[in-house]
Amino acid sequence: xxxxxxxxxxxxxxxKPLLFQLLGLSIATLSTITHYGLxxxxxxxxxxxxxxxxxxxxxAFYFGICLSMTLxxxxxxxxxxMVRESQCLSAMGFFCFALxxxxxxxxxxxxxxxSTEVENSMMDVYDFxxxxxxxxxxxxxxxxxxxxHETFLCCGKHSPFGDTTNVEHNTCPPGQVRDAxx
Numbered sequence: 001x002x003x004x005x006x007x008x009x010x011x012x013x014x015x016k017p018l019l020f021q022l023l024g025l026s027i028a029t030l031s032t033i034t035h036y037g038l039x040x041x042x043x044x045x046x047x048x049x050x051x052x053x054x055x056x057x058x059x060a061f062y063f064g065i066c067l068s069m070t071l072x073x074x075x076x077x078x079x080x081x082m083v084r085e086s087q088c089l090s091a092m093g094f095f096c097f098a099l100x101x102x103x104x105x106x107x108x109x110x111x112x113x114x115s116t117e118v119e120n121s122m123m124d125v126y127d128f129x130x131x132x133x134x135x136x137x138x139x140x141x142x143x144x145x146x147x148x149h150e151t152f153l154c155c156g157k158h159s160p161f162g163d164t165t166n167v168e169h170n171t172c173p174p175g176q177v178r179d180a181x182x
């Protein structure tokens with residue numbers, strides 16, 4: 001069994017684009033799980049139009065899908081460039097990698113400058129629903145608050161008004177009422 005130098009180089013270089021394809025697929029999977037996961041869709045469905053969570057939720061999903069498709073395309077172009085020994089395909093693959101890298105820079109900057117925005121918007125949704133239930137016990141928001149408590153395994157909050165026990169007894173799953181405020 002004798003391999004030519006071209007075949008040996010091709011066998012050594014082929015796993016790299018496969019790793020980028022796997023990276024692209026894992027980013028697509030993570031974006032999909034994040035977008036359609038119970039924790040995220042629950043808050044997104046409950047949030048008001050004035051709350052920024054829904055916008056952030058959708059933008060993060062579409063950004064992740066675009067990034068994953070760019071990485072997969074770059075890996076496919078790189079594989080084809082190696083097999084065909086095409087400079088044009090190689091340049092297009094490099095352009096896709098550069099595009100993915102340039103897309104990650106603003107995402108990293110946004111993450112650094114807006115590190116608490118997602119958490120704050122989620123807490124705003126919870127506070128709104130909690131106060132609606134506290135003020136009006138017949139509110140349809142009680143079902144939403146119960147769903148939040150069951151999904152996030154939390155129960156109530158500490159209120160300066162001190163009248164939260166009725167809300168917590170009605171919306172917390174059994175066994176979590178004693179952990180109210182957690």
